Amino acid sequence: MTSPRHPRKARLSKPHHSTNVDPNLSLSPIFVRPGEATDLPKFTLPDSMSEPETAYQIVHDESILDGNSRLNLATFVTTWMDDYAKKLYLESADKNMIDKDEYPATSAIEERCWRILADLWHVPDIDDTLGTSTIGSSEACMLGGLALKRLWQERRRAHGEPSDKPNLVMSAAVQVVWEKFCNYWDVEPRYVPVTPDHLVLDGTGLEDYVDENTIGVVAILGQTFTGLYDDVAAIADKLDTIQADTGLDIRMHIDGASGAMVAPFCQPDLAWDFSLDRVNSISTSGHKYGLVYPGLGWVVWRNTQVIPESLIFHVSYLGGDMPTLALNFSRPGAQVLLQYYQFLRLGFEGYHEVQQNSIDVATFLSGSIEKLGPFRLISRGDTIPVFAWVLKEGYTDNWSLYDLAERLRMRGWLVPAYPMADAMSDVVLQRIVVRFGMSHDLATALLTDLTAEVHKLDSLQSPLPDEFARRSQFHH
Numbered sequence: 001m002t003s004p005r006h007p008r009k010a011r012l013s014k015p016h017h018s019t020n021v022d023p024n025l026s027l028s029p030i031f032v033r034p035g036e037a038t039d040l041p042k043f044t045l046p047d048s049m050s051e052p053e054t055a056y057q058i059v060h061d062e063s064i065l066d067g068n069s070r071l072n073l074a075t076f077v078t079t080w081m082d083d084y085a086k087k088l089y090l091e092s093a094d095k096n097m098i099d100k101d102e103y104p105a106t107s108a109i110e111e112r113c114w115r116i117l118a119d120l121w122h123v124p125d126i127d128d129t130l131g132t133s134t135i136g137s138s139e140a141c142m143l144g145g146l147a148l149k150r151l152w153q154e155r156r157r158a159h160g161e162p163s164d165k166p167n168l169v170m171s172a173a174v175q176v177v178w179e180k181f182c183n184y185w186d187v188e189p190r191y192v193p194v195t196p197d198h199l200v201l202d203g204t205g206l207e208d209y210v211d212e213n214t215i216g217v218v219a220i221l222g223q224t225f226t227g228l229y230d231d232v233a234a235i236a237d238k239l240d241t242i243q244a245d246t247g248l249d250i251r252m253h254i255d256g257a258s259g260a261m262v263a264p265f266c267q268p269d270l271a272w273d274f275s276l277d278r279v280n281s282i283s284t285s286g287h288k289y290g291l292v293y294p295g296l297g298w299v300v301w302r303n304t305q306v307i308p309e310s311l312i313f314h315v316s317y318l319g320g321d322m323p324t325l326a327l328n329f330s331r332p333g334a335q336v337l338l339q340y341y342q343f344l345r346l347g348f349e350g351y352h353e354v355q356q357n358s359i360d361v362a363t364f365l366s367g368s369i370e371k372l373g374p375f376r377l378i379s380r381g382d383t384i385p386v387f388a389w390v391l392k393e394g395y396t397d398n399w400s401l402y403d404l405a406e407r408l409r410m411r412g413w414l415v416p417a418y419p420m421a422d423a424m425s426d427v428v429l430q431r432i433v434v435r436f437g438m439s440h441d442l443a444t445a446l447l448t449d450l451t452a453e454v455h456k457l458d459s460l461q462s463p464l465p466d467e468f469a470r471r472s473q474f475h476h
């Protein structure tokens, strides 16, 4: 029994069918099967094996305690794909994206996908561009930021100038990935505050933030807080003026995590992409409005001049050479195939229809919520299908948006409330993200519940304790 391969067997001195199981420390499957342990440790590796059915059942049963993803109006990430996508997912779950030589077909499809995006985003010369899939927008943003930083460093060094104090200019309402980028890569973040008059970055006062150490300006297409778009064209104009005045040539990365997969289809006249000369690179999340399950992102550069050769690694590919640029090595190839499936399945027309439908549902919801009385909209969901509202000033002292979020949660809906960015952090917002799969029917059901809960809260005679504020969660 105490063979060297099982040094921990001694621990099994406890009888298998223990009756005093501590539920905090162990799992006790109720699916009785002969010869199996009826309790398994939670925080240490079990000593022996289980039947696959048992292991499956335990994991399955625990995971159904998660919220229902379809009622999760907090996340931007895809929660529904059709059956053919699921079939493809299962068939390709074993593919590693980095094995370009072993999976040349997946690799070719990856390249087709980023070229499709480059074209959609009006890259000037499709034969002189570079892009890659990533695990999500976070990795894609890091790569966009790194390219800006390296370009700046190489230019400074070539002129014999110091390159040890880079800074990056962006809205205070950026997604947390940009704080991470600055922290991990030693770049000084320069946040332009959001104010009631300037909820988005629009170039106002930009001259006070940029200098010779600015590696670039980030514009967000679809703020996570409100869904609002930074005014990319106005920022580019301002950077033109700054260059004319000071000689500083400052380029942009567009964080289009959501918007880069919505604007081309629903706001085709908006100037935000490579059609503006200042835009060096664009990133997006394939797993947000790219309509693919997590995790997938994309980044594309304007041309090969804006992507320093020193950042590129070369892997062997069919006996040849394939340039790669990524932070991760291994990652799933299946998501890339799913993206290509969606491109083929939906085409331009299909993406337009899906995204426009989400925008229609979002604007229907925001309009209806506005009419309820207690709320003032911050955004309407007509950019990306994401909108936020605040409680009207002076409406009530008896309840807050945190209370409403808590009550909606009791009905299964996840509609988070959270403080606004930075300088406006005393303002509490509540936000809804509408995605593929949120039908008009579901939206109407939500509205019915929301209306009922507002009425209940309104009937309170005295204030609710303010404890929910501390428990709130914000899903960026």
Ligand SMILES: *Cc1c(COP(=O)(O)O)cnc(C)c1O
Binding pocket: 076, 135, 136, 137, 138, 139, 141, 175, 177, 220, 221, 222, 223, 224, 255, 256, 257, 258, 285, 296, 297, 476
């Ligand atoms: C979601 C989001 C990110 C991070 O993207 P992931 O794909 O989750 O890594 C970055 N920026 C913005 C604006 C986002 O909305």
